[in-house]
Amino acid sequence: MVVEKRRDCGLPYEKQLVLPLKFNVESTGRGEDGLKQADAFRLPDETQGRVSKVLVHATSRRRLKLVDSLAGKFSGADFYVMHTPQQKEAVEKLKEKYGGRVRLVEVDLVSGWAQDSVFALENPAYGLTALMAAVKGKDGLHAASGFMRRAEQKTPKIFAEKMPGIFGQLNRRERGLRLRYFEGGDIQADESNVFVGEETLRVNIVxxxxxxxxxxxxxxxxxxxxxxxxxxxxxxxxxxxxxxxxxxxxxxxxxxxxxxxxxxxxxxxxxxxxxxxxxxxxxxxxxxxxxxxxxxxxxxxxxxxxxxxxxxxxxxxxxxxxxxxxxxxxxxxxxxxxxxVEGIKRGVRKKIEKISGNKRVVFVGLPKAPYFHLDMYMKPLGGGKIVLASNKAGLESLTYRDKEGAASSILDEMDRFMPDARLNEVGGELEGKGFEVVRMPALMPCSRTAACTHATYCNVELEQYEEGGRLVKKVYSPTYGITSLDAEAKRRWEQLGYEFQDVGDLSDISKNKGSLRCCLKVLERK
Structure with missing residues (x-):
């Protein structure tokens, strides 16, 4: 059955798509026509709205502690916790504490980062969310057996089956839409733009x-x-x-x-x-x-x-x-x-445009990004404004700037290990494209994969909504147990008009090249 494209879903008519979805029709009450085939699924604006559904992978005790913190901070949100049978006892305690707000999804294998494994696409016309995984696991043959990536590809199907009427699965046959490989941490969207990093090109190379x-x-x-x-x-x-x-x-x-x-x-x-x-x-x-x-x-x-x-x-x-x-x-x-290279860029751009909701696709950090994923070093705020990490600002927050300038030699020495050159170049590129760039303190080593704390305050989640006649803006940010650095980041976010919500010390988690946004996938905003 083919459903006529609707004109009321907030997109130009020529940009609307008809994407087959698999839903449990009877449990939704929305009608068979609206669910067998729905239109205009797109990447949501990550700067607006209030978080209402969150996916988290329960891979460790620290991750469960983070879920506990987030459930308290996102007071109205439902949490979907993917876990293995071995973790069932621990996650059951979270469910007892938060009741129906925490839903457990048991699987055979759980990968590290919830952010990377799927896209959560919204459909304004029907108020539905569909999950999309890559056609191939993001690492291709980089993992010996690929079984971890195959497990990630099953995530949309698992949700479509275990949460009928809440989540759908984009049909795997939509080859024109689906990226062969992608990593969610390397793609971010605001109301007008989709930002794409170098790693997205890298993982799509032959x-x-x-x-x-x-x-x-x-x-x-x-x-x-x-x-x-x-x-x-x-x-x-x-x-x-x-x-x-x-x-x-x-x-x-x-x-x-x-x-x-x-x-x-x-x-x-x-x-x-x-x-x-x-x-x-x-x-x-x-x-x-x-x-x-x-x-x-x-x-x-x-x-x-x-x-x-x-x-x-x-x-x-x-x-x-x-x-x-x-x-x-x-x-x-x-x-x-x-x-x-140009062919890869065209191919990636074409596929992302199909799920962009008529947003502009902006490549960031080419040819070589400062860090692994762009959400580790930048965060779009909407309205043409972007927060960009600055190791220099982070180092300055740690040193005593005396009148003799003794601290300058310390900064010069530390800058060898945490250079800002590529970050500054990215800032210049973004300003050249018309964005306003605001620097945020950070302490991230020059090696993109060094096994040490990557203290970034760009890997965050934002909310913006009206409540009681006033505009509420919140930033949910990790801290790293470095008092002066954490305080400076909090001060700068507050200067930008956001209420700073500390979700806890993620210094250990960040040693794996990720932080708060990497740990979770926002599935829905209201």
Whole structure:
């Protein structure tokens, strides 16, 4: 059944979409026509409204403590807590404390960040929320088995089945709409713009699009200076066993290599094997891999033999993939654009425009972002205003600025480890596009993946609504146990007109390259 597109859902008629959804029609009372196919699903404005539904992944005691804090702060919101059977007893206590406001969703596996796994799209015409996962897991073959990403892809289906009439699942056949890979932490929206970071381009490059059925070619052609970190997933317990399974499945003579790590003068962790530097810290994304293991792929001779035996069409495809990867790496390192890069940008822009609600798509931090995800270093406030992190402001809040200027030498020394150069460049880019940029103190190391506290006050959630005839503006922000820094961030948010809501110390959680916004996914605002 095809439903006629509606003209009353707040979008220009030509921008409206007809997207098949899977809903339990009987439980909603909205009528079959309105639910079998609904129109105009779009990314919501994250700066307006009052949070009413929140998804959280219960992965640790600290995360449950955060849920407890948030449930108290977002007093009118419902919380959907995804948990494994092993965590049931702990989450049941939260449910007892908050009653029907906390709903438990039991699954076999829970990934770390709720923000990254799905998009929550709103439909103003029907007041419904639909969840959308990537066609492929966001890391492609970066994780050895991909089972964590497959688990994330199931999130929309789980909600559609367990919460009928509340959440729908976008039909997987809508290939024109769905991004092949995406990470929610790298995409933010206000009333007029959708901001997209570098990582969204990175995860859509061809090297992440090799089918899981092609581990053999992946080991040959996805190397870093001859080596391949075949996984980075934090829950891998026995990596030797994984390597043996891959070797058995692919019939390749691969071996396990353990590297030694040491910090360089910039505070970045570098890895060496037999005295040769083989990788830098940003290849390793979790503190759980203090001394990472790599899979050493076959030799150049073995690779050549494999190519000679390969079907000519497949050999040509591999050659094209390698060139596109080289093009993209040149872009990241030297800013050299190419047809490959421009094609990726066009493709990402086209797909995001379909769910943007007629918003402008703004790429931020290209060619190489200051940090992993853009929500770690910037936050749109709406009205053309953006908050941008500043390590300099953070360092200044910690040092005593005496008349002799002794503190300046301390700042210069610390700036080696927390440089602001790329952040300043991003600020200039945004101002050049017509945005007003306001700096917010931060303390984030120069390595995008260093296993230390990333103290950012941009990774927040906002609310703006009218109550009792007055405009209420709130910012829900983490703190990090650094008194002067926390106080300065609070002061600056209050200068912007927001009530500062401290959700608790997230210094430990931030060591995993994320903070408050990463831990949760706002599913609905009212």
């Amino acid at each position: 090297r992440k699009m090799i089918s899981l059925k092609r581990e053999k070619e992946a080991l040959f052609y996805r190397g870093f200076r001859g080596y391949e970190s075949f996984w980075s997933d934090r829950i891998m317990d026995n990596q030797q066993e994984v390597v043996e399974k891959v070797a058995e499945k692919t019939q390749l003579p691969i071996e396990l290599v353990k590297m030694e790590g040491e910090y360089n003068s910039r505070g970045e962790l570098e890895f060496y094997w037999e005295g040769e530097k083989v990788a830098e810290s940003e290849r390793y994304t979790h503190k759980f891999i203090a001394t990472p293991f790599l899979v050493k792929p076959p030799s150049q001779q073995e690779k050549q033999q494999h190519l000679e035996q390969m079907d000519p069409g497949r050999r040509e495809e591999i050659s094209r993939m390698e060139k596109q990867v080289r093009d993209f790496e040149s872009y990241l390192e030297d800013g050299v654009s190419s047809k490959t």
